[in-house]
Amino acid sequence: MWAVNGSCLGRIEWTGPEGIKGSAAADAFGMTPQGNEVLRVRIDGWKPGSEYRLRAVTESADRKRAEESEWKDFRTLDPAADSTSFVVWNDTHENHETLKALHEGSPGGDFMIWNGDTCNDWHKEEWLVPTLLDPAGQDFTAGRPLMLVWGNHDVRGRWAYRVPEFVATPANKPYYAFRSGPVAAVCLHTGEDKPDAHPSFGGRVAFERLREEQAAWLEEVTASPGFREAPYRVVFCHIPLRWTTERVIERSAYGNGSYDYYSKFSRDLWHDALVKWGAQVVVSGHTHQVAWMPGNDDFPYAQLTGGGPQPDRATWIEGKADGKSLSLVVKGLNGEELQNASFKPLR
Template identity: 30%
Template sequence: MHIKSNNLIRLMLLVLLATQISLASAGTGNQTTPEEPVETQSVFRTKPFLQNPIGGGITVSWFTHVPTHGWVEFGMDESLGTKMETLIAGQVVANVKQHKVRLNGLQPGQTYYYRVCSREVLTYGAYKKEFGEVAYSETYQFTLPDTKSPDFTAIIFNDLHQKKQTLQQLMTQLEGVNYDFVIYNGDCIDDPRSEDQVLNFLTFSNEQVNAAEKPVFYIRGNHEIRGAYSVEFNQLFDYVGGKTYGAFNWGDTRFVMLDCGEDKPDSHPVYYGLNSFEQLRNDQLDFLRHETKSKAFKKAAKRVLIHHIPLYGMDEKYYLPCAELWGETLNKGRFAVAINGHTHSSAYQEAESLGNAYPVAIGGGYSADNATVMVLSKTGNTLHLKMIGYDGTVLGDFYF
């Protein structure tokens, strides 16, 4: 009786052990090893995208589906080695879905490798925190601008109005163009209503231009400042100098970016008293006066002005306060060229043709008959602007 009882216990233990082994085997497929990052798609909502590669730094942004603790691992070769996360007032940013990490202290002209990492936060209690797996992106690379390297190539889009097909088609016309950075010159995202709507297009556009490796400058048009999400919209970006206008150097070329604001007066009933672009334009006059006297501006081999709404050649029935406010200061700036959008009709205005001291190139709209992309490149001391249409036709080829 005693022996039988022992056998029964042994049998029960064996059955229990077999069940545990079976359960563990079933779970093996879901387990991760350090060499095998999995389930990244369930964590990452977007790929990383680069912005603001100015002042020896660059900003890496990405979104996750779930709250995570995010950081960037980077280095001069693919072994990475350095880790950077974001701190706000003493706290590591965690338990969030939007991630923005600034890498500082980088060397100009140097190529860096990086990946973004997100550790899922399962519990973020006052006294207890629990974490899930770490998701890792692929390893990407970027190269910072160098004031000693005068050459660059930029691609510039305007007025895409969220037309994915147009962007895709224009990108096919850029095959073989090895660009260093990208500029969206306004009205690319239409009347932002929600984070979902904006991220849908932003994710697409960033993948199209490879924003994980090529930094992007986002300039607002009048359509980015309309809609329920238009205020929060600004938090998605890392503007140069923290403002929607500013200036930066790429090599020895100085770029000045302006924000023209809305295309109707602040007092227009459709704004319900919630706009104050008059103030923003006045602030930019102060900025321009300071900028055009700065050493960086004066020393630059070339100066490029870029803003959404043109200052010249517009029908007088439109509200156009910027030409009167900024015109005199800009005309003294010895700009090589100004690049605009907004009219949905590509054009080129010779210097001095309309009161403009510098030539003005205006990109087209979003449809097959008027969309354009511009390729701005500098070789040695020559700036070259090429305007390419939807079907690949070269609509303008200018040297400055």
């Protein structure tokens, strides 16, 4: 996906292992990818665990001008790899100082999870492109795939319904799953931190139905090959499914400024499937504070949360997994270790 500043057509050119070359220039409806704000191209057939180079070629709609981007290196995920590494950011809220520091200081890895609240809200349409496709002028996707997990602020404001136009997910859904080495990852959309009927949403949200849809999907995907036998099983979602002090808020109280620190709405629907699957840890943001809750009899899965948007509260989480263990380390922007956890393989 890439931004354009006028009516354009586009394609992707690529080179791969052993000098193979190709291009992608068709959408699902038989049209050349085109638009006046963003172009998106789907590439199929790449080999897992392989190095590729790609560039975008953009033409003006009248075919009089064309521009090629620089070549970009990219490595596909490898479900059969013996090890993997990844990095997680959360709650960046358009803080450019934090975004630049995260980009410069955090490790690379095989993939990156942007775990929600990329923005404060979408009250202006012109915020979409710079926030999602050119955040603080940095390219977070250099060398690795970027996985966006929706946060509650990512669905706020008049123009929030347009976010899917600027975000790529495997099946054009805001929830998905993938395998990288020994880690099976499930990414879920926890929706808002208040009920759908809250007056601040103006009737624009329908997350109760979306959570139910994810519950049915979760049963299916975790029973599929590659997920039911994965050595490590990790869930990424923006709002935690557990919290240190869990208070139940009556629906009438939300109008007085209350909001959920954890998503009981989501947990009530997803808990049994996660336990059945053997989920080991849920990695979240939302609270703007680092917290660690190990698994227990009621909740066999642990809960880890990252920090907030300001540089003195921002964190990244570095994950590494091999045949011996999965480690998760939370670090501040200065590199200080704030929390760590490790898990043994289930198989």
